[in-house]
Amino acid sequence: MGCGLRKRKPWRLIWWTALPLAGMAVPARAVDVQPVPEPVAEVEPAAGEVVEFTADQVAYDSGSEVITALGQVRMQREGNYVAADKITWSRASGQVLAEGNVVVINPQGDRLVGERVELSDTLRDGTIDNLLVALESGGRIAAARGTRSGEIITLDNAVYSPCPVTTEGGCPKRPSWMITAARVVYDPATGRVRFRGGRLQLFGITLPLLPIFSVGADGEGATGWLSPELKISRNNGFEVAVPYYLRLGPNRDFTVTPHIYTGTLPALGAQYRELNSLGAFQASGFLAYSEVERSSLFGSVPEDEDRDRRLRGYFAANGKFQLDPLWSVTGFLRAATDKTVTRRYDITRDDRLRNFVNAERISPDSYISIAGWAFQGLRADDEQKQIPIALPAIDARWNIEPPALGGNLQLQANSLAILRIDGQDTQRAFASARWDIRRLTTMGQQLMLTAYARGDVYHTDEAGETPVAIYRGTDGWHTRGIAALAADVQWPLIGSFLGGVQRIVPRVQVVLTPPTPNLSIPNEDARSVDLEDSNLFALNRFRGYDRWEDSSRITYGAEWHYTRPNLAVSTVIGQSYRLNRRPGIFPEGTGLTDRLSDVVGRTSIQYGRFLDLTHRYRVDKDNFAVRRNELDLTIGSLETYAQIGYLRLNRDIDPTIEDLRDREELRLAGRVKFARYWSIFGATVLDLTNTDEDPFSLADGYEPVRNRIGVAYEDDCLELGLTWRRDYERLGEFRKGTTFALQFRLKGLGR
Numbered sequence: 118m119g120c121g122l123r124k125r126k127p128w129r130l131i132w133w134t135a136l137p138l139a140g141m142a143v144p145a146r147a148v149d150v151q152p153v154p155e156p157v158a159e160v161e162p163a164a165g166e167v168v169e170f171t172a173d174q175v176a177y178d179s180g181s182e183v184i185t186a187l188g189q190v191r192m193q194r195e196g197n198y199v200a201a202d203k204i205t206w207s208r209a210s211g212q213v214l215a216e217g218n219v220v221v222i223n224p225q226g227d228r229l230v231g232e233r234v235e236l237s238d239t240l241r242d243g244t245i246d247n248l249l250v251a252l253e254s255g256g257r258i259a260a261a262r263g264t265r266s267g268e269i270i271t272l273d274n275a276v277y278s279p280c281p282v283t284t285e286g287g288c289p290k291r292p293s294w295m296i297t298a299a300r301v302v303y304d305p306a307t308g309r310v311r312f313r314g315g316r317l318q319l320f321g322i323t324l325p326l327l328p329i330f331s332v333g334a335d336g337e338g339a340t341g342w343l344s345p346e347l348k349i350s351r352n353n354g355f356e357v358a359v360p361y362y363l364r365l366g367p368n369r370d371f372t373v374t375p376h377i378y379t380g381t382l383p384a385l386g387a388q389y390r391e392l393n394s395l396g397a398f399q400a401s402g403f404l405a406y407s408e409v410e411r412s413s414l415f416g417s418v419p420e421d422e423d424r425d426r427r428l429r430g431y432f433a434a435n436g437k438f439q440l441d442p443l444w445s446v447t448g449f450l451r452a453a454t455d456k457t458v459t460r461r462y463d464i465t466r467d468d469r470l471r472n473f474v475n476a477e478r479i480s481p482d483s484y485i486s487i488a489g490w491a492f493q494g495l496r497a498d499d500e501q502k503q504i505p506i507a508l509p510a511i512d513a514r515w516n517i518e519p520p521a522l523g524g525n526l527q528l529q530a531n532s533l534a535i536l537r538i539d540g541q542d543t544q545r546a547f548a549s550a551r552w553d554i555r556r557l558t559t560m561g562q563q564l565m566l567t568a569y570a571r572g573d574v575y576h577t578d579e580a581g582e583t584p585v586a587i588y589r590g591t592d593g594w595h596t597r598g599i600a601a602l603a604a605d606v607q608w609p610l611i612g613s614f615l616g617g618v619q620r621i622v623p624r625v626q627v628v629l630t631p632p633t634p635n636l637s638i639p640n641e642d643a644r645s646v647d648l649e650d651s652n653l654f655a656l657n658r659f660r661g662y663d664r665w666e667d668s669s670r671i672t673y674g675a676e677w678h679y680t681r682p683n684l685a686v687s688t689v690i691g692q693s694y695r696l697n698r699r700p701g702i703f704p705e706g707t708g709l710t711d712r713l714s715d716v717v718g719r720t721s722i723q724y725g726r727f728l729d730l731t732h733r734y735r736v737d738k739d740n741f742a743v744r745r746n747e748l749d750l751t752i753g754s755l756e757t758y759a760q761i762g763y764l765r766l767n768r769d770i771d772p773t774i775e776d777l778r779d780r781e782e783l784r785l786a787g788r789v790k791f792a793r794y795w796s797i798f799g800a801t802v803l804d805l806t807n808t809d810e811d812p813f814s815l816a817d818g819y820e821p822v823r824n825r826i827g828v829a830y831e832d833d834c835l836e837l838g839l840t841w842r843r844d845y846e847r848l849g850e851f852r853k854g855t856t857f858a859l860q861f862r863l864k865g866l867g868r
Contacts, residue, residue, distance in 0.1 A: 169193050182208040196224035225305040242266050268305045275301040280834035293835040294319045340364050344862045351854025354380025368392045381407045398436020405429050410457045410851040429458045448474045456495045457851045468496045485513045502539035524554025540582045543639045547573040567603040577639045590639035601630040617681025626672040633667035635702050644776040648708035650719040653691045669696040683725040690718035706770035728752050744768050756790040781805035799826035821845045836862040
């Protein structure tokens with residue numbers, strides 16, 4: 118099928134056809150660049166250096182000292198390479214004239230394509246007519262005329278674009294964007310292409326550029342302005358952010374971003390990144406001077422009251438350093454001057470900022486971690502002085518293979534100190550040993566035997582400062598011994614089913630453990646407990662170390678897996694029964710309070726790449742009420758899809774236990790690609806919680822949390838998008854509101 122032609126204005130036709138025609142010359146067989154073969158001639162110029170060339174025919178005029186080479190001529194000197202149909206070389210003047218399908222390659226790998234090229238005998242300096250420069254980064258520059266002096270190339274009446282200029286069928290294609298300029302200067306030493314009198318053409322519309330504009334030519338970052346960011350928001354008005362990127366070296370860079378607003382004073386953001394022999398790290402900051410919204414839940418500031426205007430900011434840093442083959446240090450630091458600065462300036466939606474530093478030693482049979490943790494609360498009811506600091510948190514583990522017993526023996530030592538400026542303080546240390554051995558019976562059952570022993574030492578004071586009674590413990594020193602024996606049997610049964618393969622795995626686990634002191638010890642790390650499919654067969658259903666499930670029990674369940682081409686289905690279901698009558702220590706509503714637990718399960722379905730479904734549930738053993746109902750569904754292709762997420766926790770837990778509150782939430786998202794490069798997308802989060810489920814909830818059963826919709830264009834060299842977002846978040850007098858954002862990025866400019 119031929120390429121369709123449309124009439125265009127003559128002055129546009131020159132620019133739109135220059136790149137496709139020049140680009141089609143690059144892969145031509147006559148100029149295909151191959152390693153230079155053995156020369157048929159070696160000529161020594163006046164400087165005494167050898168110029169190697171090959172050709173089908175060579176003629177030499179001794180009178181005028183002119184060498185004429187014809188037919189697939191290849192010429193090379195000092196890393197500069199020339200290929201052409203004909204090359205005429207005057208030894209007297211040193212001029213080299215190349216004609217017909219000319220390709221010139223410099224030592225940096227940049228390629229110049231033209232029909233007629235005049236060079237010096239060094240093959241570096243010269244003049245080229247109707248040329249194409251193919252940069253190593255993939256961009257192309259077409260020009261009516263160009264000169265090269267040393268390594269610097271100067272082009273007149275040029276056009277630049279990193280976009281493809283032909284379709285997959287080889288037909289000319291209009292680039293999404295390109296830059297036209299009266300003069301273009303390319304310096305391989307700096308890796309920059311500088312445009313003088315340049316104009317940007319975006320979808321055929323000409324936009325002005327700065328009088329002198331430059332882009333990176335090597336695909337790496339280069340100093341210069343980046344694409345601007347445009348937003349309109351309720352709190353800040355119209356925003357323009359123009360990042361300036363400063364490349365400090367091949368392994369370091371710095372970006373500073375001025376933010377200009379119509380609704381408030383300007384702000385400044387900055388980011389530094391570095392990669393060195395030990396590892397990599399980055400640090401960023403944001404600084405503004407504006408009014409600080411009251412984050413209290415008890416009303417807002419009266420209109421006639423003076424607002425508090427002050428310097429506000431945010432800081433973040435993270436990195437990892439590999440000190441030697443075993444030891445590494447990882448850090449993540451974040452801090453904000455107040456509770457609303459991150460939300461107002463769209464820095465992050467996190468309601469708690471996490472800080473940690475962790476030194477780790479990892480070897481094939483051991484692990485050591487020495488860490489410190491701190492948090493900053495950004496929620497309305499967070500009291501910073503009551504938020505814990507964990508310093509130090511030490512954990513060490515060793516794996517040993519006992520030669521006599523077999524199996525695996527893991528030794529662990531752990532120490533933790535929890536500090537609060539205003540509240541309960543706790544210190545903990547324990548040592549434990551766990552032995553696991555796996556055996557297969559003659560009938561195919563898998564038997565896992567486990568023996569576990571641990572000794573704890575605790576100290577706490579000011580326990581009365583903790584408002585939830587089950588978390589407090591009692592002041593003073595406490596010791597505790599823990600022991601458990603467990604046997605876990607699985608019997609995989611495999612066979613064919615409905616054209617595929619199914620696997621049924623019945624499973625039974627027995628855990629024996631003596632009575633263990635719990636309530637006298639504070640609970641810092643085992644508060645969020647709930648029976649799930651992930652911890653059904655765990656040795657301890659509490660997530661942390663401060664609580665131990667001291668009831669002997671039997672747990673039973675089954676797994677079913679079915680696979681066939683493009684289809685995979687798996688499901689697991691189970692329940693546990695406590696063997697003794699001692700009162701349980703689990704809060705009401707967790708599914709583990711009574712001797713017989715609730716029923717939990719999970720089902721997953723995957724159909725190729727078109728459908729991915731996961732459903733988790735917990736059913737009350739007494740009345741079959743669904744206490745946990747969680748669904749995650751993705752349907753569609755990578756380009757057009759829909760996502761549904763639903764969660765309902767209906768556990769009837771005491772509302773004073775803040776870590777286990779009930780909630781109901783619906784998440785919807787989707788993307789539709791309606792043209793080759795165009796798509797529309799949207800997402801919403803709805804809070805369906807009401808006061809019957811959570812008395813502290815501000816929702817009324819249907820409360821939008823966040824809505825977003827937008828349209829995007831993306832091809833090989835351009836990203837363009839417009840997004841509308843509305844956040845219904847409330848934090849005292851602060852309201853996020855509506856934000857419009859314009860995304861615009863020209864690919865191929867480097868960073």
